Amino acid sequence: AVVGKGIAHDSAKKHVSGQAVYIDDMADMPGTLHAALILSPVAKGTLNGVDASEAAAMDGVVAIVTADDIPGHNDIAPILSGEPLFAEKALDYVGMPVGAVAAETFEQAVRAAHAVQLDLTEQTPVLDIEEAHARGDHVIAPQRLVSGDVDAALEKADRIVEGRLEIGGQDHFYLETQIAYAIPGEDGDMTVHSSTQHPTEVQHHVAHVLGGFANAVDVQVRRMGGGFGGKESQATIIACAAALLARKTGRPVRMRLKRSADMSATGKRHDMVSKWRIGVTDQGRIVGADVEYLARAGNTADLTGPVITRSLTHTDNAYHFPAARFVGHACKTNTVSNTAFRGFGGPQGVITSEAMIDQIARELEMDPNRVRAINYYGPDTGETTPYGQPVEQNRLVEVTDLVLQSAQWQHRRAEIDAHNATDPVIRRGLAMMPVKFGISFNLPSLNQAGALVHVYQDGSVHLNHGGTEMGQGLFVKVAQVVAEVFQLDIEAVKITATHTGKVPNTSPTAASTGSDLNGMAAFKAATAIRDRMTPVAARHFDVPQDEIVFREGRVHAGNRSISFAELARMSWAERVSLSEAGHYATPKIHWDGKAMKGRPFFYFTYGAAVAEVAIDTLTGENRCLRADILQDCGASLNTxxxxxxxxxAFVQGMGWLTCEELWWDDKGRLRTVGPSTYKIPGSRDVPPDFNVAILESAPNAEETVFRSKAVGEPPLMLAVSVWLALRDAVASCGEPGLSPNLRTPATPEAVLDAIDDIRARSA
Ligand code: MTE
Ligand code: LUZ
Ligand code: MOS
Known part of the structure; x- marks a missing residue:
């Protein structure tokens, strides 16, 4: 079988040898121009006018466009409306695009963009989310997820535990910054090569910005150099600006963003503040919780609505809340509009959940894993989440027991406690945590996909689908599915670039659903073709159809066989169609967004991790020494x-929680706009002892493609174990019964603050 094998990424060798073609590697067509964005220098202001005369006269400059030059709509909102491509009157953040320049070279374009004079009146920005919330500045209405009577539950509880957590944001830091190459054609046609997770959205917005129809716009994506959610909605900025300049000049336009422009002009993971009041029994059982999130939406909504929905639907993480009131506010600030990032609000929900559990354990002086275990959703008890979905295929006990064993929890817990009792400087910490993650877009309409499969007369297969490749291995997984259906080698299936002209109306490759959705659509297309070829083979061998078997590149009837290619040729000669478009829509899901009730997720996936850290209590420096991970992948398509x-995902999650710090000054300027000031994890941050395993013999109980499960985002949240281990190390600096206050990212500074705080409370 091809499915389930650990086959290398189809581009692995090309990635490491530099031969994989990214958009910036595509040769320039004759006449190609290079483009740069004109960015707002102020966080809040009114734009009175733009003076581009000096810039326009500079060497090599061919065109300059602003909002006034948009022939269609100046709106690129992914879900709602009123989110401009280029600022009109209101300047809302430092880095907000005001226009764009096209020149003969990239350097000329960047220089000219800086030379454009903006006549503006500066105003006082709102930069702090708590201030925005207090002022009532929100981009959308609050979301409330309520079940049971929380006030009564808190009233009756033995104890109330209260807390607050500052959760940092995160820049995507994809190696390939945002880029698009727009090529004008005849009759107003536009071909756009875009580094996007969502070719359909780029197609639609380019059409709207140009004032034409989608059928004139062709978007192609061979691969991205990473997306991580940052190219789910916001690749439209770059693609639309490039297309606008291409329309205006009649020449191909390539727009790439410098790292600093990318980090200033495009959104990030939402930083949030969460606050909770949770009622527990003296035995540590949760009876009810009141949890509130303030999220930094930035200047517009973008995807903030569904991001907050995912935070609220993951605040339970693995635990049953008999009564819950989870509320999320989308605070409007004069900072860049935040967007999707791996986990999509889930990480903020999960860390809040784990912070609550850890605090309960510390204040009750109980073993945190005991508090976890007694609050887990029971297996097969029919317990439902606060949003009303029963917790099925519950693997929480299984994954946590297995990882505690493989990590030798008891032995190491005793060893670390003994170490901490004798070493006043270096403190170690240990923590385990589970993750339950819901798979499906929480916007039900997005849970669909299309695929296009052709079989040629030589038996080779052409595969196309609506999913995009960003390094995650989607293309090889879907190719495996098709190879499996035809019983061919993976080499027989040609992987081709995503193309809006081949598969239309697609969803973004996001929510970890790429292989679930596109794999199933391709499975259906390939199966339909195979089922048309089978009768041809049956007639050839003169046997009933159910005696025809596809195996190892051949088609068998008893001990006679022909090659797959021969059957393809025969099918063509018999005028049988060898092409099929498959479509898949996820079954069983439904969601009432107003009531926040339903079954938003087709299924849950489960994972658990144990992390060990050391902190230097003099400098705050910290390290993850060992991590053990067990992740449910269903029946993995590709191990x-x-x-x-x-x-x-785990290392990226560690980056979010420990070293990646976004820092804005009091003028709202992001001052961490490159690798010199923004620290992503490097090879030496990977835990030296890193044991990663896939849960074995665990096919999905739901009918997913070959019973696999999604994997892209869930393990990011397992990195919360590293933060919990840091808390454990900090706790060893204070008296029992105290819960550490450790904000994220847990930089050395944050760790020192937490140590000072717990020592002061102990004194
Ligand atoms: N892996 C790599 N190498 N590069 C990426 O950009 N994006 C992640 C994840 N893994 C990403 C990645 C995110 S945010 C998602 S939603 C999924 O991949 C999307 O792909 P999938 O649905 O095919 O898993
Ligand atoms: N919902 C979700 C979404 O759960 N994940 C996503 O990536 C997403 N993107 C757009 C809209 N809803
Ligand atoms: Mo991933 S954040 O859903 O693109």
């Missing part, structure tokens, strides 16, 4: 790809 996804 090599899935292991890579788990490792990468």
């Amino acid at each position: 090599a790809i899935d292991l890579g996804q788990i490792e990468g």
Whole structure:
């Protein structure tokens, strides 16, 4: 079988040898121009006018466009409306695009963009989310997820535990910054090569900005150099600006963003503040909780609505809340509009959940894993989440027991406690945590996909689908599915670039659903073709159809066989169609967004991790020494790809929680706009002892493609174990019964603050 094998990424060798073609590697067509964005220098202001005369006269400059030059709509909102491509009157953040310049070279374009004079009146920005909330500045209405009678539950509780957590944001830091190459054609046609997770959205917005129809716009994506959610909605900025300049000049336009422009002009993971009041029994059982999130939406909504929905639907994480009131506010600030980032609000929900559990354990002086275990959703008890979905396929006890064993929890817990009792400077910490993650877009309409499969007369297969490749291995997984259906080698299936002209009206490749959705659509297309070829083979061998077997590149009837290619040729000669468009829509899901009730997720996936850290109590420096991970992948489509996804997600999550710090000054200028000031994890931050495993013999109980499960985002949240271990190390500096206050990212400064705080409370 091809499915389930650890087959290398189809581009692995090309990635490491530099031969994989990204958009910036595509040769320039004759006449190609290079473009740069004109960005707002102020966080809040009114734009009175733009003077581009000096810039226009500079060497090599060919065109300059602003909002006035948009022939269609100046709106690129992904869900709602009123989110401009280029600022009109209101300047809302430092880095907000005001226009764009096209020149003969990239350097000329960047220089000219800086030379454009903006006549503006500066105003006082709102930069702090708590201030925005207090002023009532929100981009959308609050979301409330309520079940049971929380006030009565808190009233009756033995104890109330209260807390607050500052959760940092995160820049995507994809290696390939945002880029698009727009090529004008005849009759107003526009071909756009875009580094986007959402070719359909780029197609639609380019059409609207140009004032034409989608059928004139062709968007192609061979691969991205990483997306991580940052190219789910906001690739439209770059693609639309490039297309606008291409329309105006009649020449191909390539727009790439410098790292500093990318980090200033495009959104990030939402930083949030969460606050809770949770009622527990003296035995540590949760009876009810009141949880509130303030999220930094930035200047517009973008995807903030569904991001907050995911925070609210993951505040339970693995635990049953008999009564819950989870509320999320989308605070409007004069900062860049935040967007999707791996986990999509889930990480902020999960860390809040785990912060609550850890605090309960510390204040009750109980073993945190005991508090976890007694609050887990029971297996097969029919317990439902606060949004009303029963917790099925519950693997919480299984994954946590297995990882506690493989990590030798008891032995190491005793060893670390003994160490901490004798070493006043270096303190170590240990923590385990589970993750339950809901799979499906929480916007039900997005849970669909299309695929296009052709079989040629030589038996080779052409595969196309609506999913995009960003390094996550989607293309090889879907190719495996098709190879499996035809019983061919993976080499027989040609992987091709995503193309809006081949598969229309697609969803973004996001929510970890790429292989679930596109894999199933391709499965349906390939199966339909195979089912048309089978009768041809049956007639050839003169046997009933059910005696025809596809195996190892051949088609068998008893001990006679022909090659797959021969059957393809025969099918063509018999005028049988060898092409099919498959479509898949996820079953069983429904969601009432107003009531926040339903079954938003087709299924849950489960994982658990144990992390060990050391902190230097004099400098705050910290390290993860060892991590053990067990992740449910259902029946994995590709174990090599899935292991890579788990490792990468975990380390990216560590970056979010420990070293990646976004820092704005009091004028709202992001001052961490490159690798010199913004620290992503490097190879030496990977835990030296890193044990990653996929849960074995665990096919999905739901009918997903070959019973696999999604993997892209869930393991990012397992990195919360590292933060919990840091809390454990900090707790060893204070008296029992105290819960550490450790904000994220837990930089050395944050760790020192937490140590000072717990020592002061102990004194
Ligand atoms: N892995 C790599 N190498 N690069 C990426 O950009 N994006 C992540 C994850 N893994 C990403 C990645 C995110 S945010 C998502 S939603 C999924 O991949 C999307 O792909 P999938 O649905 O095919 O898993
Ligand atoms: N919902 C979700 C979404 O759960 N994940 C996503 O990535 C997403 N994107 C757009 C809209 N809803
Ligand atoms: Mo991933 S944040 O859903 O693109």
